[in-house]
Amino acid sequence: MKALWQEIRRNPLLWLLVFVPAVLLAEHAFHAKGQLLFILSVLAIVPLAALLSHATESVAASTGDTVGGLLNATLGNLTELMIALTALSAGQYLLVKGSIAGAIVTNSLFMLGGSLLLGGLRHHAQEFNAATARLQAAQLFLATIALLVPSLVPATAGEPEAFVHDLSLSLAVLLIVTYALGLLFSLKTHKAFFGSARHADAAAEEGHGAPWPIGLAIGVLAGVTVLVALVSHIFVASVEVAAQSMGMSDAFVGFVIVALVGAAAEIASAFSGARKNRLDLSVGIALGSATQIALLVAPLLVLASYFVGPAPMTLQFWPSAVAMMLLATLTVAMVCNGGRSAWFLGVLVLAVYLTFAIALYLLPPKA
Template identity: 80%
Template sequence: MNAVVRPGGLRLVWQEVRHNRLLWLLVFVPVVLVAEHVVHASGQVLFVLSVLAIVPLAALLSHATESVAASTGDAVGGLLNATLGNLTELVIALTALGAGQYMLVKGSIAGAIVTNSLFMLGASLVLGGLRHHTQEFNAATARLQAAMLFIATVALLVPSLVPDEGERAQVFIQELSLVLALLLAATYALGLYFSLKTHKEFFGSARAQEADEGEHEATWPPAVAVAVLAGVTVLVALVSEIFVGSVEVAADALGMSDAFVGFVVVALVGAAAEIASAFSAARKNRLDLSVGIALGSSAQIALFVAPVLVLASYFLGPEPMTLQFWPSAVAMMFLATLTVTLVCSGGRSAWFLGVLLLAVYLTFATALYLLPPRA
């Protein structure tokens, strides 16, 4: 690409940083790099600083991805959003993968699925419901995403049922996980083709007038968006390395297991930008967008990110990673999928339905904190 980012493009990025308060946290990016490489701060300090640095980087990545997708058309744009929408979580997980912290990786996968489907959607329903008495959304889209989540949960359940005893069982679980990773990735690709190409007429908004009612921030020119995307990805990789390196020290000091850090902290930090977008859309009575972000991101993690991590472990990790999760993680993903299916089946919502989703999420997080899984 020969495009050059002109001063006008940099001005657009600066304007976005000025007007988006979440991006003010970008000041912590150089702070955490200095704290790691110059000051050699403690693990707890680096953990907190890296979390504060990743949040605005995720927001910047999200806006750059939307800008690139806006200039490529629906089909390619949808694929780009699907591929890059969870880039922050993917980079963090790849860094942890290289460090051999598989419990953190699996916790982040399970946590992203549960956090997006229960916390993000539940809080969106509460915020939207408190401002608007009732809200409507496309039930067909919600049912498709919930069905894809259910398929993924079933695929994750199978290797978790295999007794983890002996070398032969481990080889079988690795082979099974590899086959399931390819199957899940193929299912996700076909799901994209179905919703974006062959049957896209079924997945429009439930409110026709909601198409483009002067939406939030303007998109950036492609050259600017691609440059920001490349630069921020590098920064996310650098900060993620510090984050993963400080997790164990901070977790011990704060009484958290690697599974809890992955399930709650990584999931919330990585999805910060998507959470903000979902909340904003719900308050504007654009619940279709909120549901699409929450469930679409969950399905993307289960059917795309998890398989990519399994395949990447053959090259980056000390040994191949399997899709064998601890039993309570599979149960939480399965119950989260069932809960979302029940709540979203009617295409109508009120604030109390969001409370129910949040109650389930807090139950899971509390249980995992008080009773961490065995390593």
């Protein structure tokens, strides 16, 4: 705990942690609403993201960048899963699907593109393990196909709704099995292929403090993830009112704003790793998070809908959402194929993401 307290005292950004109890009190004790909760929740998520970033780097220093990226993606995606389960129990399936599609596009384009840009501005050229990126891009492509098929395959004439539900349930099981086998492949049977392209003590290079002990780092990761989930619930509840006053559409809020705030912790970790020339960690977080949402979180929500939802949820997405996920996957596959990066590649990836964001802001699709 001494190391944690020293980090809070040393880093002025972590002083914003006072907004965590502030937003919880404002929501539960004073029943504040609208823009006030929106502002407080954003101010609370920022220091939590910074704290999670440091803890993730400490875990990666002990376990390696591949496992560290997987752990960060897993804990970061718990926030999206908790929010989606809440919406699922309320029957807000459009919100659930929008958050899934938005998270996949945000993680694979904004998080990856920002990492390549920030890392490239500080280092002339960077390297990462292309095998890891290609595997995750292939898994993302499979997931996109699974999300596209329910909308393309013609329904049976007898019971079209039952057909779509049966197809979605079967695809959900297939995606979960594929994700599990992917972990077995990358972490067990072919582990040597997926090591970091560069091993270095980033903390020592950049003049930062030593990594935390592994026990403290994991404890902070778990605790901060819970706090991020609590604050994210408040954010989602207040963002609609704030968005209306700021002139933002529901599609833009769900696909862009909620996805960015929900992934704030992972974004901070990915950007920090890239700046410290640990691009394997950044790529692992960005693509690992997108892959985990597509292959694990989305199928789990389909299965959970049979128990907590008012009706089973399908994997049918509106056409523009599927198109954006497919184009994001193809962009990732092309950019990460070589295993080398410079700042302009980050600009190209971010340009694709901004194209989607501008389109949603100006002409939101009809669900």
